[in-house]
Amino acid sequence: MKRKHNQITDQRFIDTFLGKSRIGRLATIGSDGYPYITPVNYVYLDGLIYFHCARAGEKLDNIRRESRVCFQVDQPLAYLDLAFADNHEKPCAVTQFYHCVIIRGQAKVVENIEEKVKALNALVSSHQDDQQHFEEITEQTPPVRHCEIVAVRVESMTAKSELAQKKSPEERARIATYLKQRNLAGDAETAVLLYSEDE
Template structure:
């Protein structure tokens, strides 16, 4: 079976929702020797762009200054599927349910103070949604102490694998196996797959298509 099209996230809203939920993304730039450098970063997706804050000096900033073409990705492993779900002997049948978004884009350093303020407040709202802080203002000195990296996507692709490639009966069987294995992520994975746990069993309440 050709899975590529089935696994593609077609909903831009779902991609935005995923990026707004993920706390760590990875930005890839090219260093002075031509090697890719990948750095994990906190980020926020605002107005169709990725924003990250950084120290005002560093290798990734030097890389971007030389070559502003970058990669960015965020991913989430939902559930490892042990091979014995399918066969008690064939290790090659092990699999993973996941969500990922990959961006190729153009990076720049934000100099406009209003845009820097927007990005920093966006980061605070994402990572500290409970509040209990004074919003950053554009006249604050902190804006001069940080760099804001902005990535404008040239291409943006999302993939997800939550059992949508399976026949209904096989998807139910998979969900039952996940419930029985009872990993720390099982309940959340089943919810994403469209199942609810009812009286110790499973009920499909949605057929999510992204």
């Protein structure tokens, strides 16, 4: 990774981030040689990425022809606008704060019915809150036969965040104060993260 100061090496953070996120972007290799990117609902389970899809389609055709894939998950945080810089003549002063994970791996359609059912239950459960209950999916549940589950086995993984790591503690505190006062969606969370960089 070029910008080492942005790199995340804490595997627990990465696992938690992947576990709480719901949508990722899958890149497969198309028959024409071009990358083909699609957003998918996924679940991170036992170190693998699982997602469901229709039993036919370009994404699945690509995977069956070439199993190498890339999978990306991001979380946009606050956006630092020009009002903070107080200088509208310097557009490069704007900054998007974020977390991001990029995975390279091998994708394969899950043939084992027990693994398929386990992944489907985990996928549904990940989209419910603790107070919501659902009827457990079994091998006899009709939709099990009408969809595919794909597992992505991770071969390499990189993660990074943009949280003004190159700024001084004083500058990060100034940004955090601005974000708390601005109070747009994501500002409060980002302010806390900026302070935590100094701990």
